[in-house]
Amino acid sequence: MDLLSHLALGFETALSPVNVLYCFVGVLLGTMVGVLPGIGPTATIAMLLPITFNFEPVTALIMLAGIYYGAQYGGSTTAILINLPGESSSAVTAIDGYVMARKGRAGPALATAALGSFFAGTVATLILAVAAPPLARIALRFGPPEYFSLIVLGLIASIALAHGSVVKALAMIVLGLLLGMVGQDIYTGTPRFTFGFFELYSGINFVSVAVGVFGVAEILRNLEHETTREVGIRHVSNLWLTKEDFKRVAAPILRGTALGAALGILPGGGHVLSSFASYSLEKRVSRRPQEFGNGAIEGVAGPESANNAAAQTSFIPLLTLGIPAHPVMALIIGAFIIQGITPGPNVINDEPALFWGIIVSMWVGNLMLVLLNLPLIGIWVKMLTIPYNVLFPAIIAFASIGTYSINFNAFDIYAIVVLGVIGYLLVKLGCEPAPLLLGFVLGPLLEEHLRRAMIISRGDPMIFLTRPISAGLLIAAALILIVTILPSVRKKREEVFVEED
Amino acid sequence: MRRLLLAAAALAAMAGAAAAQDYPTKPVTIVVPFSAGGPTDTVTRLVAEPMSKSLGQQIVVQNVAGAGGTLAAGQVARARPDGYTVLMHHIGMSTAPSLYKNLPYDPLKDLQTIGLVTDVPMTIIARKDFPPKTLEELVAYVKENKDKLTYANAGIGAASHLCGLLLMKAIGADVTTVPYQGTGPALTDLVGGQVDFMCDQTTNTTGQIKAGEVKAYAVTTKERLKSLPDLPTADEAGLPGFEVSVWHGLYVPAGTPEPVVQKLNAALQAALKDENVASRFAELGTAPVAAELATPEAHKERLSSQIELWRPIIEAAGVMAK
Amino acid sequence: MPKSVKDLLAGLAFIAFGLAFGYAALGYELGTALRMGPGYFPLVLAGILVALGIGVIVEGMLAGEGGDIGTVPWRGAALILGALVFFGYAVQGLGLAPTLFVTVFLAALASQRTGIPTAALLALALTAFCIAIFVYGLGVTLPLVGPWLPV
Numbered sequence: 021m022d023l024l025s026h027l028a029l030g031f032e033t034a035l036s037p038v039n040v041l042y043c044f045v046g047v048l049l050g051t052m053v054g055v056l057p058g059i060g061p062t063a064t065i066a067m068l069l070p071i072t073f074n075f076e077p078v079t080a081l082i083m084l085a086g087i088y089y090g091a092q093y094g095g096s097t098t099a100i101l102i103n104l105p106g107e108s109s110s111a112v113t114a115i116d117g118y119v120m121a122r123k124g125r126a127g128p129a130l131a132t133a134a135l136g137s138f139f140a141g142t143v144a145t146l147i148l149a150v151a152a153p154p155l156a157r158i159a160l161r162f163g164p165p166e167y168f169s170l171i172v173l174g175l176i177a178s179i180a181l182a183h184g185s186v187v188k189a190l191a192m193i194v195l196g197l198l199l200g201m202v203g204q205d206i207y208t209g210t211p212r213f214t215f216g217f218f219e220l221y222s223g224i225n226f227v228s229v230a231v232g233v234f235g236v237a238e239i240l241r242n243l244e245h246e247t248t249r250e251v252g253i254r255h256v257s258n259l260w261l262t263k264e265d266f267k268r269v270a271a272p273i274l275r276g277t278a279l280g281a282a283l284g285i286l287p288g289g290g291h292v293l294s295s296f297a298s299y300s301l302e303k304r305v306s307r308r309p310q311e312f313g314n315g316a317i318e319g320v321a322g323p324e325s326a327n328n329a330a331a332q333t334s335f336i337p338l339l340t341l342g343i344p345a346h347p348v349m350a351l352i353i354g355a356f357i358i359q360g361i362t363p364g365p366n367v368i369n370d371e372p373a374l375f376w377g378i379i380v381s382m383w384v385g386n387l388m389l390v391l392l393n394l395p396l397i398g399i400w401v402k403m404l405t406i407p408y409n410v411l412f413p414a415i416i417a418f419a420s421i422g423t424y425s426i427n428f429n430a431f432d433i434y435a436i437v438v439l440g441v442i443g444y445l446l447v448k449l450g451c452e453p454a455p456l457l458l459g460f461v462l463g464p465l466l467e468e469h470l471r472r473a474m475i476i477s478r479g480d481p482m483i484f485l486t487r488p489i490s491a492g493l494l495i496a497a498a499l500i501l502i503v504t505i506l507p508s509v510r511k512k513r514e515e516v517f518v519e520e521d
Numbered sequence: 522m523r524r525l526l527l528a529a530a531a532l533a534a535m536a537g538a539a540a541a542q543d544y545p546t547k548p549v550t551i552v553v554p555f556s557a558g559g560p561t562d563t564v565t566r567l568v569a570e571p572m573s574k575s576l577g578q579q580i581v582v583q584n585v586a587g588a589g590g591t592l593a594a595g596q597v598a599r600a601r602p603d604g605y606t607v608l609m610h611h612i613g614m615s616t617a618p619s620l621y622k623n624l625p626y627d628p629l630k631d632l633q634t635i636g637l638v639t640d641v642p643m644t645i646i647a648r649k650d651f652p653p654k655t656l657e658e659l660v661a662y663v664k665e666n667k668d669k670l671t672y673a674n675a676g677i678g679a680a681s682h683l684c685g686l687l688l689m690k691a692i693g694a695d696v697t698t699v700p701y702q703g704t705g706p707a708l709t710d711l712v713g714g715q716v717d718f719m720c721d722q723t724t725n726t727t728g729q730i731k732a733g734e735v736k737a738y739a740v741t742t743k744e745r746l747k748s749l750p751d752l753p754t755a756d757e758a759g760l761p762g763f764e765v766s767v768w769h770g771l772y773v774p775a776g777t778p779e780p781v782v783q784k785l786n787a788a789l790q791a792a793l794k795d796e797n798v799a800s801r802f803a804e805l806g807t808a809p810v811a812a813e814l815a816t817p818e819a820h821k822e823r824l825s826s827q828i829e830l831w832r833p834i835i836e837a838a839g840v841m842a843k
Numbered sequence: 844m845p846k847s848v849k850d851l852l853a854g855l856a857f858i859a860f861g862l863a864f865g866y867a868a869l870g871y872e873l874g875t876a877l878r879m880g881p882g883y884f885p886l887v888l889a890g891i892l893v894a895l896g897i898g899v900i901v902e903g904m905l906a907g908e909g910g911d912i913g914t915v916p917w918r919g920a921a922l923i924l925g926a927l928v929f930f931g932y933a934v935q936g937l938g939l940a941p942t943l944f945v946t947v948f949l950a951a952l953a954s955q956r957t958g959i960p961t962a963a964l965l966a967l968a969l970t971a972f973c974i975a976i977f978v979y980g981l982g983v984t985l986p987l988v989g990p991w992l993p994v
Contacts, residue, residue: 053981066557066584067982070566160713185850187902191857191895198864198888204588205871205881206700209620209677212881213867218595218625221588239923239953243916246955287709341712342728344705347556353705357563357724360804364728409954410965416923416950417943417969420930425983428585429592433931437924444920448912449853467884468702475699476671476715479878550984581984601990 026376033377046083047385050090057104058422061091065351077359078374082381088348092331093389096133104235108461109295109327111454116319126401127259129320134393136325140277141386144332156340159285164473165483169493171466174293176497180300181454183313189455196459219431228432231419232439233453239412240444269321272302276325284330287337287345289465291330298326544781548579551607554593556586560724565609567801571792589678591617598626602774604781611769615827619835620678632772634820636789640766641807642742643684644726646735647718656738657759660692667694673707673719680767684720691763723806741765748806770820850903857896865889919953926950938989943970
């Protein structure tokens with residue numbers, strides 16, 4: 021019954037007119053920056069932080085949280101419409117979502133993303149309310165060896181991202197891993213692959229990679245055929261899901277929600293894996309895996325749900341332990357501090373109205389998002405009819421300002437150019453960009469956790485097998501590898517012939 | 522369009538020609554070398570508000586994170602010396618010359634000090650089931666088990682890294698370091714018991730200490746903290762003379778006209794007397810520096826003495842970004 | 844001879860990247876498998892990438908995708924990449940308004956369907972739109988006119 025009184029307190033807080041208003045402002049802004057390529061929730065929250073100084077603490081945090089998960093919604097819109105993921109998670113959505121859009125099914129893709137996200141958000145918020153503290157304890161049992169094994173599992177599972185050649189996909193992952201190594205080594209301070217530029221010491225910015233290999237590469241691809249065929253999408257079949265669609269997305273949404281909610285709790289890289297893991301899972305359990313990469317609606321439903329569930333549950337370590345899971349969470353910690361609240365395990369007891377108010381506001385915010393986004397689908401789809409020669413300069417403009425405003429570092433823009441060229445060439449040669457992005461995000465984590473585990477174990481590699489969680493994850497990885505390699509050797513060969521780019 | 526451009530150009534020219542006496546005639550930017558939301562960013566934003574009031578101009582806080590803060594410092598060192606680009610930096614300003622070879626600026630020559638802002642205390646903490654009960658026991662325990670223990674830090678050049686180096690020197694042991702990418706993950710593994718101990722700023726640790734998620738041994742300042750009154754100082758608890766703080770200060774590019782420096786300093790002095798700043802700093806477990814430290818001279822003195830203090834320690838530890 | 848030129852080139856590209864990263868990694872301390880230095884992990888990855896590059900070529904020989912490479916929009920590519928480089932180079936000095944105008948103008952010309960008047964119009968509209976959204980809406984702290992412009 022405790023839970024009920026807590027939720028009542030939460031509703032009372034979250035439904036006060038001011039909080040509802042700022043929750044709305046937050047999700048609206050979030051959607052907006054999610055949709056604009058380049059600029060993401062991190063940069064936006066950083067810029068809006070000072071505005072929240074004069075708010076009540078709970079209002080400030082409700083708004084900032086709203087920006088964060090609102091951006092997760094908005095990010096998938098750009099991924100689906102123009103093949104430009106704003107976050108690593110929406111890179112997966114772009115694989116099938118963009119193909120759907122090009123086939124005139126942008127409406128159903130966007131609707132699926134919104135409905136899946138809403139369902140996932142609701143479930144994950146409930147999990148947060150019921151079991152946040154015990155889940156946070158479980159998350160703490162994940163140390164460097166466990167994270168290393170988890171990421172290995174994630175990488176192996178993500179071979180499924182490839183719908184063409186598996187070898188090429190693997191090569192793209194490894195190239196991504198290597199690009200992720202650029203910057204200062206955190207163990208020795210040695211700058212790697214920086215050509216002596218201090219600007220590269222912190223590594224290549226994720227947004228630069230995404231805008232380069234997805235955005236710029238796609239624009240160049242489209243310019244190839246400019247004179248011979250129309251690039252835009254002429255016919256749009258329907259805006260809403262068909263009965264058949266509903267049947268197809270139900271199970272992926274459920275599985276994605278469960279997977280995402282579980283991974284989101286892990287602060288050391290879990291939420292990054294959620295959408296990739298969900299996509300792999302869906303492709304594996306599907307009876308029509310050959311449709312993945314060619315506009316399978318399951319490939320949008322699963323990852324989008326997983327991504328949003330993880331976005332919500334990644335608040336668990338923050339709210340219960342005061343530990344940030346990723347940069348956005350670190351900013352929100354900053355907001356706590358500026359508001360005079362010491363982030364930490366005591367927040368739940370010392371500031372119950374704040375804690376429960378934020379949780380309930382997340383559900384309210386998700387409801388607002390789905391109500392906001394479903395009517396917007398019509399407008400977004402209309403945007404596709406904007407002539408391409410107007411659309412792509414706009415993408416370039418938004419991406420430049422957005423990327424630059426993250427760190428005010430001109431190198432982030434130059435990185436777009438370099439990665440755009442690399443991305444364009446490789447895509448032209450039949451490679452896919454999503455695995456590269458996955459490798460880029462996971463590379464630093466993989467190395468970091470591996471080396472850290474070896475330091476902690478004093479150089480004993482058996483640590484990965486003697487710790488039960490880690491051993492379990494590695495066994496799962498080995499099984500997936502075997503299951504993938506055996507049948508796929510034959511099957512993939514056939515697919516290669518069937519598939520025309 | 523043409524007219525617009527002309528008008529814009531004229532406006533900009535006026536601003537550029539404005540004499541130092543009229544400073545400031547447009548918004549002043551304070552560059553923070555770390556991401557928004559971190560301790561340095563928080564300190565900056567708290568001080569910026571009253572400073573902007575006394576300058577009569579808006580202050581814009583810009584986060585230029587990267588390369589342990591050297592990116593922002595280099596950028597400000599190369600900026601126009603007109604007082605419109607100001608840098609907030611912490612102790613890292615004094616360690617960068619030892620940590621980074623080929624640093625593209627000289628902290629003492631290319632930047633002009635405005636004044637110190639605050640000394641953020643640090644705490645020595647450990648996982649909650651770590652056996653020693655007091656700092657004295659910790660010192661003995663670490664010496665005895667130095668090959669079995671690990672201690673965390675938030676990355677090369679981070680405050681926790683520097684404090685750890687100093688602690689190892691004080692204890693006289695060399696325990697395996699486990700570097701992390703930022704305080705968040707380091708604290709996560711400490712709370713989860715994956716590493717044994719660390720030393721970090723009160724801004725990050727106070728909440729965990731109060732909740733009993735980590736065991737606290739000492740604070741690294743001369744006096745005990747109001748926010749953690751039961752925590753002894755390192756000096757009284759068994760490491761005589763052990764004192765380290767994350768000092769913050771404001772800088773402008775070298776060559777900035779004297780009247781501008783004076784005006785910025787006056788604004789800083791006023792901000793440090795602001796009640797809101799004092800109370801917010803107290804919540805962070807820190808306090809504004811005394812008025813005599815918030816001067817260009819005292820700040821420069823601190824900078825040069827700290828550069829000399831850290832050089833041998835960092836060189837001995839063998840960490841240098843080649 | 845591989846059936847697919849695409850696969851051959853892709854394989855060669857991966858091998859080249861692998862060799863480049865591997866060569867650079869050799870310059871960093873390698874350490875041992877138990878105590879890895881900064882060069883260890885990248886070197887291992889670079890080796891794997893070279894192997895995979897060879898794998899791509901072999902796969903292309905056995906079951907190539909076929910098809911030629913197609914055209915490259917040289918002019919468009921040069922204009923778009925040039926526009927981005929210009930933005931990075933000039934935004935701090937010229938300020939957001941003029942930089943963005945030139946960037947969009949150049950990018951717009953990348954399309955063969957866009958003439959100079961249309962490009963200028965588009966640049967003007969997008970610059971105004973972006974300033975409204977980013978500077979006034981989101982509070983991006985970029986000067987509209989930078990220090991290079993005053994005489």
